[in-house]
Amino acid sequence: MAQNRIIPYGYKIENGKLSIEPEEKHIVVRIYERYANGESYLQIAERLTALGAQYTPEKTHWNKNMVARVLQNKNYLGNDKYPTIIHSELLQSAEKQAKPYTHRMDKHMKALKPYLVCNECGARLQRRLKATGVERWYCPNDTDHISLKVSDVSLVKDIMELQRKLLLSEKCRKTSHAEGKTLNLELIKLKNQIDLAMNEPTPNLEEIKESIMKLAREKYSILENIGEDSYLSHTIERLSDTELDSKLLPTITMKIVVSRTKAIELVLTNGQKIKN
Ligand SMILES: [Zn+2]
Structure with missing residues (x-):
């Protein structure tokens, strides 16, 4: 991909080692400052484009992804490989801004997330934030199981x-x-029938016994439900x-x-x- 830089923004290779590119460093700091001031990815991108800042020598048009990539690069704090561009105070104030954004999960989704399962394989769905700050729901077994449309x-x-x-x-x-209440009436009817049958001069005991059993079964099933x-x-x-x-x-x-x-x-x- 031609638009992706091999070396992260703000750095260059000098004598085989990563060093700071002064102009780009200046822009990185600006991006963090503006973000800490509450500007959105898009606002920052538009401002950089207007300023004519270069992302690569061929690219002076900035988009949200480029800004996001800069804001999410932890190497700017400095480590064995990368010289420091951003100091932790600035990073912290930028992160304070980012909090409501990156931690933003609908309160409904927070409560319901543990119950969401993939229809294909039954796995529990996962959620992460893309570089753009937009959430992505996916199945851990296969990214094809859940479409990008799901939000x-x-x-x-x-x-x-x-x-x-x-x-x-x-x-x-x-x-x-x-x-069901009408069904209860059926039970009363059944009971009356049993009473009547018992009062017959020659009661059919087998039939009565069967009716009693039926009555008991029906009563029990209603209670259970x-x-x-x-x-x-x-x-x-x-x-x-x-x-x-x-x-x-x-x-x-x-x-x-x-x-x-x-x-x-x-x-x-x-x-x-x-x-x-
Ligand atoms: Zn799945």
Whole structure:
């Protein structure tokens, strides 16, 4: 790549050793100072271009990546190989500026990150910041598994959609629960039938026994379902349908499956699946 320098900006080779290139050193210091003053990568790049500063002899047009590369090069502090260009005070004040930027992870994403898994291979998704400061979500097994399109913003949007669908499915379940009450009426009917059969002058004991067993089984299964779902259902009901709830949602989430381009499935702690 012709645009990439072999020697880092600010240095030159002299007598086979790296030494400081005075003009470039001046620009490196300026970049750090401007960044520490709160200018963005782009603002700094535009200013350097306007000044006619050279990145390489052929290149006087600066872009954000070039500025980022300078700001992320720790060699400027000096070491065995590289003479010092930036003093630690300046680096620190630049880093103070950078903090909200590089550490910026949506509070939602922070809470949900441990649950995100790759649809291809099941690996936990990783997140890093590119030189441009933009986040990159990826699968540690294969970078092709997750597309560059996947971002904090897109994930929040997809997961919000899953949350909304979960809430909807819970409302539907509640409705069928009301039907469950009708099922209870069925049980009462069954019980009445048993009572009647017992009062027959010659009761059919086999049939009565069978009915009693059936009644017991039905009662038991209803109880079991109610017990298992109460925490989940209670939590789901408290979810908002307009805002992602990164506090409650993780408490009922086993995993969130991410395909190449989006979050496609929410798997709850009871194994229930909600698809996008
Ligand atoms: Zn994968």
